[in-house]
Amino acid sequence: MADLERPDLYVVARFLERLWRDQRVYRKTDLQLAVRLNYRVYKKYLDWMISKDLIAVSRDAEGVERIAMTPKGMRTYDAFVGTLREFVGDERF
Amino acid sequence: MSRDPLTQLRGDSSTAVHQGTAAPIALAGLVLLGTSLFLLGLLASSAREMPFESIGNETVVNETARVTLGLVGHYSIPHDSYVEATYRFPVSPGDAYFLDCWAYLDLVQGRPVSPEAPVIRGMREHEFRAPVEDIINPPARLLAGEAVDSFYADPRCPGLYAVFEWPASGDWRANRPEARAQFVSSALFDSPFSAVLPALAALGAIVAFIGFTLWTKERRAREPSVVTPEETTAEALYHFAIRTEAWLVRTRRYLLMAGFLGIFLWYPLLLPWAWQVGDTVGGAPWARWAFVAGAAVLLLGLTGIWLREFRALDRELSDWRKRVARLRRREEELMAQIES
Numbered sequence: 001m002a003d004l005e006r007p008d009l010y011v012v013a014r015f016l017e018r019l020w021r022d023q024r025v026y027r028k029t030d031l032q033l034a035v036r037l038n039y040r041v042y043k044k045y046l047d048w049m050i051s052k053d054l055i056a057v058s059r060d061a062e063g064v065e066r067i068a069m070t071p072k073g074m075r076t077y078d079a080f081v082g083t084l085r086e087f088v089g090d091e092r093f
Numbered sequence: 094m095s096r097d098p099l100t101q102l103r104g105d106s107s108t109a110v111h112q113g114t115a116a117p118i119a120l121a122g123l124v125l126l127g128t129s130l131f132l133l134g135l136l137a138s139s140a141r142e143m144p145f146e147s148i149g150n151e152t153v154v155n156e157t158a159r160v161t162l163g164l165v166g167h168y169s170i171p172h173d174s175y176v177e178a179t180y181r182f183p184v185s186p187g188d189a190y191f192l193d194c195w196a197y198l199d200l201v202q203g204r205p206v207s208p209e210a211p212v213i214r215g216m217r218e219h220e221f222r223a224p225v226e227d228i229i230n231p232p233a234r235l236l237a238g239e240a241v242d243s244f245y246a247d248p249r250c251p252g253l254y255a256v257f258e259w260p261a262s263g264d265w266r267a268n269r270p271e272a273r274a275q276f277v278s279s280a281l282f283d284s285p286f287s288a289v290l291p292a293l294a295a296l297g298a299i300v301a302f303i304g305f306t307l308w309t310k311e312r313r314a315r316e317p318s319v320v321t322p323e324e325t326t327a328e329a330l331y332h333f334a335i336r337t338e339a340w341l342v343r344t345r346r347y348l349l350m351a352g353f354l355g356i357f358l359w360y361p362l363l364l365p366w367a368w369q370v371g372d373t374v375g376g377a378p379w380a381r382w383a384f385v386a387g388a389a390v391l392l393l394g395l396t397g398i399w400l401r402e403f404r405a406l407d408r409e410l411s412d413w414r415k416r417v418a419r420l421r422r423r424e425e426e427l428m429a430q431i432e433s
Contacts, residue, residue, distance in 0.1 A: 007428075009424050009427060009428055010325075010327055010328050010331055012431075013325065013327040013328075014325045014327070014328065017325050017326065017327060018325075052431050052432070054431065076427070076430070076431055079427055079430065080327065080427060083420065083423040083424070083427060084327060084330055084420075086419075086420075086423070087330070087334070087416060087417075087419070087420045087423075088330065089416075
Protein backbone atom coordinates (compact mmCIF):
# COMPACT_ATOMS: atom_id res chain seq x y z
CA MET A 1 0.00 0.00 0.00
CA ALA A 2 1.76 3.07 -1.19
CA ASP A 3 -0.25 6.30 -1.28
CA LEU A 4 -2.91 5.96 1.44
CA GLU A 5 -1.08 7.90 4.09
CA ARG A 6 -3.82 8.35 6.61
CA PRO A 7 -6.86 6.16 6.03
CA ASP A 8 -10.17 7.17 7.45
CA LEU A 9 -11.02 4.81 10.28
CA TYR A 10 -14.71 5.10 9.49
CA VAL A 11 -14.17 4.01 5.88
CA VAL A 12 -12.14 1.06 7.15
CA ALA A 13 -15.02 0.32 9.51
CA ARG A 14 -17.39 0.47 6.55
CA PHE A 15 -15.53 -2.49 4.97
CA LEU A 16 -15.37 -4.43 8.20
CA GLU A 17 -18.98 -3.70 9.11
CA ARG A 18 -20.19 -4.98 5.76
CA LEU A 19 -18.12 -8.16 5.98
CA TRP A 20 -19.12 -8.71 9.61
CA ARG A 21 -22.80 -8.01 9.12
CA ASP A 22 -23.23 -10.33 6.14
CA GLN A 23 -20.91 -13.03 7.53
CA ARG A 24 -19.78 -14.12 4.11
CA VAL A 25 -16.95 -13.70 1.68
CA TYR A 26 -17.40 -11.07 -0.99
CA ARG A 27 -16.34 -10.83 -4.56
CA LYS A 28 -14.25 -7.71 -5.11
CA THR A 29 -16.86 -5.97 -7.24
CA ASP A 30 -19.70 -6.80 -4.86
CA LEU A 31 -17.76 -5.41 -1.94
CA GLN A 32 -17.00 -2.22 -3.86
CA LEU A 33 -20.73 -1.74 -4.44
CA ALA A 34 -21.46 -2.55 -0.81
CA VAL A 35 -19.03 0.05 0.55
CA ARG A 36 -20.01 2.65 -2.09
CA LEU A 37 -16.56 3.90 -3.02
CA ASN A 38 -15.20 4.72 -6.44
CA TYR A 39 -12.80 2.15 -7.74
CA ARG A 40 -9.65 4.21 -7.22
CA VAL A 41 -10.35 4.89 -3.54
CA TYR A 42 -11.73 1.40 -3.03
CA LYS A 43 -8.57 -0.13 -4.41
CA LYS A 44 -6.39 1.97 -2.15
CA TYR A 45 -8.34 0.96 0.94
CA LEU A 46 -8.49 -2.65 -0.14
CA ASP A 47 -4.73 -2.82 -0.61
CA TRP A 48 -4.10 -1.01 2.66
CA MET A 49 -6.39 -3.32 4.62
CA ILE A 50 -4.77 -6.37 3.04
CA SER A 51 -1.35 -5.03 3.96
CA LYS A 52 -2.51 -4.56 7.57
CA ASP A 53 -3.96 -8.07 7.63
CA LEU A 54 -7.50 -6.87 8.28
CA ILE A 55 -8.91 -8.69 5.29
CA ALA A 56 -7.59 -11.49 3.11
CA VAL A 57 -8.08 -12.32 -0.55
CA SER A 58 -8.41 -15.91 -1.66
CA ARG A 59 -9.45 -17.63 -4.87
CA ASP A 60 -12.35 -20.01 -5.00
CA ALA A 61 -12.59 -23.18 -7.08
CA GLU A 62 -13.55 -21.14 -10.13
CA GLY A 63 -10.54 -18.91 -9.70
CA VAL A 64 -12.57 -15.87 -8.63
CA GLU A 65 -11.06 -13.63 -5.94
CA ARG A 66 -13.03 -13.61 -2.69
CA ILE A 67 -12.53 -11.23 0.22
CA ALA A 68 -13.00 -12.23 3.86
CA MET A 69 -12.22 -10.82 7.29
CA THR A 70 -9.11 -12.03 9.04
CA PRO A 71 -8.98 -12.71 12.80
CA LYS A 72 -7.16 -9.37 13.18
CA GLY A 73 -9.93 -7.68 11.19
CA MET A 74 -12.48 -9.27 13.50
CA ARG A 75 -10.60 -8.07 16.60
CA THR A 76 -10.25 -4.59 15.12
CA TYR A 77 -13.95 -4.45 14.37
CA ASP A 78 -14.76 -5.60 17.91
CA ALA A 79 -12.47 -2.92 19.31
CA PHE A 80 -14.09 -0.32 17.09
CA VAL A 81 -17.57 -1.32 18.19
CA GLY A 82 -16.36 -1.20 21.81
CA THR A 83 -15.08 2.32 21.23
CA LEU A 84 -18.39 3.43 19.81
CA ARG A 85 -20.31 1.72 22.59
CA GLU A 86 -18.17 3.53 25.11
CA PHE A 87 -18.84 6.79 23.29
CA VAL A 88 -22.55 6.26 23.07
CA GLY A 89 -22.83 5.20 26.69
CA ASP A 90 -26.39 5.44 27.91
CA GLU A 91 -27.64 7.50 24.99
CA ARG A 92 -30.70 6.19 23.19
CA PHE A 93 -31.49 7.00 19.61
CA MET B 94 -27.88 -14.09 10.05
CA SER B 95 -26.74 -12.55 13.30
CA ARG B 96 -27.39 -8.91 13.93
CA ASP B 97 -24.57 -6.41 13.72
CA PRO B 98 -23.85 -5.06 17.21
CA LEU B 99 -23.67 -1.58 15.72
CA THR B 100 -27.04 -2.04 14.12
CA GLN B 101 -28.49 -2.57 17.56
CA LEU B 102 -27.60 1.04 18.30
CA ARG B 103 -29.57 2.31 15.34
CA GLY B 104 -32.90 3.91 15.85
CA ASP B 105 -35.94 3.83 13.68
CA SER B 106 -35.30 6.17 10.78
CA SER B 107 -38.86 6.09 9.52
CA THR B 108 -40.13 9.13 11.36
CA ALA B 109 -43.04 10.81 9.69
CA VAL B 110 -42.97 14.42 8.58
CA HIS B 111 -45.88 16.47 9.82
CA GLN B 112 -47.04 19.75 8.49
CA GLY B 113 -48.55 21.63 11.39
CA THR B 114 -50.07 24.89 12.42
CA ALA B 115 -48.62 24.88 15.91
CA ALA B 116 -46.23 27.76 15.30
CA PRO B 117 -49.00 30.19 14.27
CA ILE B 118 -51.01 29.09 17.31
CA ALA B 119 -48.05 29.78 19.59
CA LEU B 120 -47.48 33.11 17.90
CA ALA B 121 -51.15 34.07 18.24
CA GLY B 122 -51.02 33.16 21.94
CA LEU B 123 -47.91 35.27 22.42
CA VAL B 124 -49.46 38.21 20.60
CA LEU B 125 -52.62 37.94 22.72
CA LEU B 126 -50.58 37.68 25.91
CA GLY B 127 -48.29 40.55 24.98
CA THR B 128 -51.14 42.82 23.88
CA SER B 129 -53.16 42.12 27.02
CA LEU B 130 -50.18 42.75 29.29
CA PHE B 131 -49.31 45.92 27.39
CA LEU B 132 -52.87 47.27 27.66
CA LEU B 133 -53.03 46.22 31.30
CA GLY B 134 -49.81 48.08 31.98
CA LEU B 135 -51.08 51.08 30.07
CA LEU B 136 -54.29 51.13 32.10
CA ALA B 137 -52.48 50.54 35.37
CA SER B 138 -50.00 53.30 34.77
CA SER B 139 -52.53 55.88 33.64
CA ALA B 140 -54.57 57.71 36.24
CA ARG B 141 -58.14 58.87 35.70
CA GLU B 142 -58.61 62.46 36.68
CA MET B 143 -62.02 64.08 37.22
CA PRO B 144 -61.89 67.80 37.94
CA PHE B 145 -64.37 69.38 40.38
CA GLU B 146 -66.63 72.00 38.85
CA SER B 147 -67.77 75.26 40.32
CA ILE B 148 -71.17 74.96 42.04
CA GLY B 149 -73.04 78.24 41.81
CA ASN B 150 -71.72 81.64 42.89
CA GLU B 151 -70.14 82.60 46.16
CA THR B 152 -72.61 82.86 49.02
CA VAL B 153 -72.48 84.57 52.41
CA VAL B 154 -73.89 82.90 55.49
CA ASN B 155 -73.27 84.22 59.00
CA GLU B 156 -70.62 86.64 57.74
CA THR B 157 -68.74 83.84 56.12
CA ALA B 158 -68.27 83.80 52.36
CA ARG B 159 -68.23 80.44 50.69
CA VAL B 160 -67.29 78.96 47.32
CA THR B 161 -67.99 75.35 46.47
CA LEU B 162 -66.46 73.08 43.88
CA GLY B 163 -68.18 69.77 43.30
CA LEU B 164 -67.94 66.47 41.58
CA VAL B 165 -71.57 65.59 41.13
CA GLY B 166 -72.73 62.21 40.02
CA HIS B 167 -72.16 58.58 40.61
CA TYR B 168 -68.55 57.62 41.08
CA SER B 169 -66.66 54.59 42.16
CA ILE B 170 -63.90 54.90 44.67
CA PRO B 171 -61.02 52.49 44.46
CA HIS B 172 -59.32 52.07 47.81
CA ASP B 173 -56.32 53.98 46.66
CA SER B 174 -58.02 56.90 44.96
CA TYR B 175 -57.50 60.37 46.29
CA VAL B 176 -58.53 63.97 45.93
CA GLU B 177 -56.00 66.68 45.34
CA ALA B 178 -56.68 70.36 45.68
CA THR B 179 -54.83 73.61 45.21
CA TYR B 180 -56.14 76.96 46.36
CA ARG B 181 -55.02 80.50 46.96
CA PHE B 182 -56.88 83.33 48.70
CA PRO B 183 -55.69 86.57 47.09
CA VAL B 184 -56.08 88.85 50.15
CA SER B 185 -56.45 87.07 53.48
CA PRO B 186 -56.35 83.47 54.73
CA GLY B 187 -59.38 81.19 54.65
CA ASP B 188 -60.49 77.62 55.35
CA ALA B 189 -60.94 74.61 53.12
CA TYR B 190 -62.63 71.28 53.71
CA PHE B 191 -64.40 68.47 51.89
CA LEU B 192 -67.98 67.24 52.23
CA ASP B 193 -69.90 64.35 50.84
CA CYS B 194 -73.32 64.83 49.29
CA TRP B 195 -75.36 64.43 52.48
CA ALA B 196 -73.19 66.84 54.40
CA TYR B 197 -73.32 69.29 51.52
CA LEU B 198 -77.15 69.20 51.59
CA ASP B 199 -76.99 69.99 55.31
CA LEU B 200 -74.69 72.90 54.57
CA VAL B 201 -76.97 74.28 51.85
CA GLN B 202 -79.97 74.05 54.13
CA GLY B 203 -78.14 75.96 56.83
CA ARG B 204 -77.63 73.09 59.19
CA PRO B 205 -74.27 72.78 60.92
CA VAL B 206 -71.76 70.42 59.40
CA SER B 207 -68.70 69.08 61.04
CA PRO B 208 -66.14 67.88 58.53
CA GLU B 209 -63.59 65.90 60.45
CA ALA B 210 -60.72 65.64 58.09
CA PRO B 211 -58.99 67.26 56.49
CA VAL B 212 -59.97 70.78 57.41
CA ILE B 213 -57.32 73.30 56.56
CA ARG B 214 -57.78 76.50 58.47
CA GLY B 215 -56.20 79.90 58.21
CA MET B 216 -54.00 79.48 55.16
CA ARG B 217 -53.78 81.82 52.21
CA GLU B 218 -52.59 79.16 49.86
CA HIS B 219 -52.19 75.46 50.12
CA GLU B 220 -51.84 72.32 48.06
CA PHE B 221 -52.77 68.95 49.46
CA ARG B 222 -53.79 65.45 48.63
CA ALA B 223 -56.08 63.25 50.72
CA PRO B 224 -57.49 59.74 50.32
CA VAL B 225 -61.21 59.74 49.56
CA GLU B 226 -61.95 57.59 52.58
CA ASP B 227 -60.53 60.30 54.82
CA ILE B 228 -62.74 62.91 53.22
CA ILE B 229 -66.11 61.21 53.26
CA ASN B 230 -67.42 61.13 56.78
CA PRO B 231 -68.74 58.92 58.16
CA PRO B 232 -67.25 56.11 56.10
CA ALA B 233 -70.51 54.20 56.46
CA ARG B 234 -71.86 56.39 53.69
CA LEU B 235 -69.59 54.52 51.35
CA LEU B 236 -71.13 51.36 49.99
CA ALA B 237 -68.98 48.38 49.38
CA GLY B 238 -68.63 47.64 45.69
CA GLU B 239 -68.33 44.32 43.96
CA ALA B 240 -64.59 44.55 44.04
CA VAL B 241 -63.08 44.10 47.46
CA ASP B 242 -60.90 47.14 47.11
CA SER B 243 -63.44 49.63 45.89
CA PHE B 244 -66.42 51.58 47.17
CA TYR B 245 -69.27 53.38 45.51
CA ALA B 246 -70.86 56.63 46.45
CA ASP B 247 -74.33 56.34 47.89
CA PRO B 248 -76.52 56.33 44.74
CA ARG B 249 -79.26 58.26 46.57
CA CYS B 250 -76.95 61.22 46.96
CA PRO B 251 -73.79 60.90 44.92
CA GLY B 252 -71.26 63.66 44.90
CA LEU B 253 -68.17 65.08 46.52
CA TYR B 254 -67.63 68.74 47.34
CA ALA B 255 -64.72 71.01 48.22
CA VAL B 256 -65.73 74.04 50.24
CA PHE B 257 -63.63 77.19 50.63
CA GLU B 258 -64.62 79.79 53.25
CA TRP B 259 -63.32 83.16 54.30
CA PRO B 260 -64.60 86.10 56.40
CA ALA B 261 -67.17 88.20 54.51
CA SER B 262 -65.92 91.57 55.70
CA GLY B 263 -64.96 94.58 53.62
CA ASP B 264 -64.47 93.84 49.95
CA TRP B 265 -64.84 90.15 50.57
CA ARG B 266 -65.40 89.40 46.88
CA ALA B 267 -61.80 90.39 46.20
CA ASN B 268 -60.70 87.48 48.36
CA ARG B 269 -62.49 84.83 46.30
CA PRO B 270 -59.97 81.98 46.11
CA GLU B 271 -58.49 80.60 42.97
CA ALA B 272 -59.18 76.96 43.66
CA ARG B 273 -58.84 73.76 41.77
CA ALA B 274 -59.65 70.24 42.91
CA GLN B 275 -59.75 66.89 41.20
CA PHE B 276 -60.54 63.32 41.95
CA VAL B 277 -57.74 60.95 40.91
CA SER B 278 -58.14 57.22 40.64
CA SER B 279 -56.51 54.40 38.83
CA ALA B 280 -58.17 53.98 35.48
CA LEU B 281 -57.55 50.26 35.71
CA PHE B 282 -59.90 49.58 38.59
CA ASP B 283 -62.68 51.56 37.10
CA SER B 284 -62.34 50.19 33.62
CA PRO B 285 -64.49 47.42 32.17
CA PHE B 286 -61.23 45.99 30.83
CA SER B 287 -59.85 45.48 34.32
CA ALA B 288 -61.41 42.03 34.50
CA VAL B 289 -61.26 41.18 30.80
CA LEU B 290 -57.57 41.92 30.23
CA PRO B 291 -56.18 39.54 32.88
CA ALA B 292 -58.50 36.85 31.51
CA LEU B 293 -57.24 37.54 27.98
CA ALA B 294 -53.64 37.47 29.20
CA ALA B 295 -54.24 34.11 30.89
CA LEU B 296 -55.91 32.80 27.72
CA GLY B 297 -52.97 34.03 25.66
CA ALA B 298 -50.51 32.30 27.99
CA ILE B 299 -52.43 29.03 27.75
CA VAL B 300 -52.71 29.23 23.95
CA ALA B 301 -48.99 30.06 23.66
CA PHE B 302 -48.09 27.16 25.94
CA ILE B 303 -50.21 24.71 23.95
CA GLY B 304 -48.84 26.11 20.68
CA PHE B 305 -45.24 25.80 21.79
CA THR B 306 -45.80 22.28 23.10
CA LEU B 307 -47.31 21.22 19.77
CA TRP B 308 -44.60 23.03 17.87
CA THR B 309 -41.87 21.24 19.83
CA LYS B 310 -43.51 17.92 19.06
CA GLU B 311 -43.76 18.79 15.38
CA ARG B 312 -40.14 19.83 15.24
CA ARG B 313 -39.10 16.60 16.88
CA ALA B 314 -41.14 14.65 14.36
CA ARG B 315 -39.61 16.63 11.49
CA GLU B 316 -36.03 16.13 12.69
CA PRO B 317 -34.33 13.65 10.39
CA SER B 318 -33.27 10.45 12.04
CA VAL B 319 -29.76 10.34 13.38
CA VAL B 320 -29.01 7.47 11.04
CA THR B 321 -29.79 7.98 7.39
CA PRO B 322 -30.13 4.88 5.22
CA GLU B 323 -27.03 5.78 3.19
CA GLU B 324 -24.68 5.73 6.17
CA THR B 325 -23.24 2.83 8.01
CA THR B 326 -24.03 2.86 11.69
CA ALA B 327 -20.49 3.83 12.62
CA GLU B 328 -20.47 6.78 10.26
CA ALA B 329 -23.92 7.81 11.39
CA LEU B 330 -22.74 7.83 15.00
CA TYR B 331 -19.70 9.84 14.02
CA HIS B 332 -21.86 12.42 12.25
CA PHE B 333 -24.25 12.38 15.17
CA ALA B 334 -21.38 13.29 17.50
CA ILE B 335 -20.39 16.22 15.32
CA ARG B 336 -23.97 17.40 14.85
CA THR B 337 -24.77 17.09 18.53
CA GLU B 338 -21.88 19.33 19.50
CA ALA B 339 -22.95 21.91 16.93
CA TRP B 340 -26.53 21.65 18.15
CA LEU B 341 -25.50 22.15 21.77
CA VAL B 342 -23.38 25.18 20.85
CA ARG B 343 -26.29 26.63 18.88
CA THR B 344 -28.78 25.98 21.68
CA ARG B 345 -26.47 27.64 24.19
CA ARG B 346 -26.26 30.68 21.94
CA TYR B 347 -30.06 30.78 21.63
CA LEU B 348 -30.40 30.46 25.41
CA LEU B 349 -28.02 33.38 25.89
CA MET B 350 -30.05 35.47 23.48
CA ALA B 351 -33.28 34.42 25.15
CA GLY B 352 -31.84 35.37 28.54
CA PHE B 353 -30.78 38.77 27.29
CA LEU B 354 -33.96 39.60 25.37
CA GLY B 355 -36.39 37.87 27.70
CA ILE B 356 -34.96 38.66 31.13
CA PHE B 357 -31.94 40.92 31.47
CA LEU B 358 -33.25 43.57 29.10
CA TRP B 359 -36.34 43.85 31.29
CA TYR B 360 -34.55 44.79 34.49
CA PRO B 361 -34.05 48.45 33.50
CA LEU B 362 -37.53 48.60 31.98
CA LEU B 363 -39.75 46.64 34.35
CA LEU B 364 -38.45 47.96 37.67
CA PRO B 365 -38.98 51.67 36.87
CA TRP B 366 -42.31 50.78 35.31
CA ALA B 367 -43.36 48.91 38.46
CA TRP B 368 -42.32 51.93 40.51
CA GLN B 369 -44.47 54.15 38.30
CA VAL B 370 -47.45 51.82 38.51
CA GLY B 371 -47.06 51.60 42.29
CA ASP B 372 -46.90 55.35 42.46
CA THR B 373 -50.06 55.74 40.40
CA VAL B 374 -52.16 52.91 41.74
CA GLY B 375 -51.17 52.92 45.36
CA GLY B 376 -51.46 55.98 47.51
CA ALA B 377 -49.45 54.48 50.34
CA PRO B 378 -45.66 54.76 50.12
CA TRP B 379 -45.21 51.04 50.62
CA ALA B 380 -47.33 50.34 47.51
CA ARG B 381 -44.63 51.36 45.06
CA TRP B 382 -42.08 49.27 46.95
CA ALA B 383 -44.52 46.35 46.85
CA PHE B 384 -44.84 46.70 43.08
CA VAL B 385 -41.08 46.98 42.62
CA ALA B 386 -40.54 44.00 44.93
CA GLY B 387 -43.08 41.98 42.94
CA ALA B 388 -41.37 42.83 39.66
CA ALA B 389 -37.96 42.10 41.17
CA VAL B 390 -39.12 38.73 42.49
CA LEU B 391 -40.51 37.86 39.07
CA LEU B 392 -37.31 38.86 37.30
CA LEU B 393 -35.07 37.16 39.86
CA GLY B 394 -37.18 34.01 39.64
CA LEU B 395 -36.84 34.00 35.85
CA THR B 396 -33.11 34.71 36.18
CA GLY B 397 -32.77 31.76 38.57
CA ILE B 398 -34.57 29.42 36.18
CA TRP B 399 -32.51 30.71 33.26
CA LEU B 400 -29.23 30.30 35.17
CA ARG B 401 -30.11 26.76 36.15
CA GLU B 402 -30.92 25.82 32.55
CA PHE B 403 -27.87 27.58 31.18
CA ARG B 404 -25.54 25.87 33.63
CA ALA B 405 -27.10 22.50 32.82
CA LEU B 406 -26.68 23.09 29.09
CA ASP B 407 -23.14 24.34 29.50
CA ARG B 408 -22.26 21.29 31.59
CA GLU B 409 -23.82 19.04 28.95
CA LEU B 410 -21.79 20.71 26.20
CA SER B 411 -18.61 20.43 28.22
CA ASP B 412 -19.28 16.73 28.94
CA TRP B 413 -20.04 16.11 25.29
CA ARG B 414 -16.79 17.73 24.18
CA LYS B 415 -14.88 15.58 26.65
CA ARG B 416 -16.65 12.55 25.32
CA VAL B 417 -15.79 13.42 21.70
CA ALA B 418 -12.18 14.05 22.72
CA ARG B 419 -12.12 10.61 24.33
CA LEU B 420 -13.51 9.12 21.13
CA ARG B 421 -10.72 10.81 19.15
CA ARG B 422 -8.10 9.33 21.48
CA ARG B 423 -9.61 5.87 21.12
CA GLU B 424 -9.57 6.25 17.33
CA GLU B 425 -5.88 7.15 17.45
CA GLU B 426 -5.18 4.16 19.64
CA LEU B 427 -7.11 1.90 17.32
CA MET B 428 -5.23 3.19 14.27
CA ALA B 429 -1.96 2.64 16.08
CA GLN B 430 -3.08 -0.86 16.90
CA ILE B 431 -3.92 -1.53 13.26
CA GLU B 432 -0.63 -0.09 12.08
CA SER B 433 1.25 -2.34 14.43
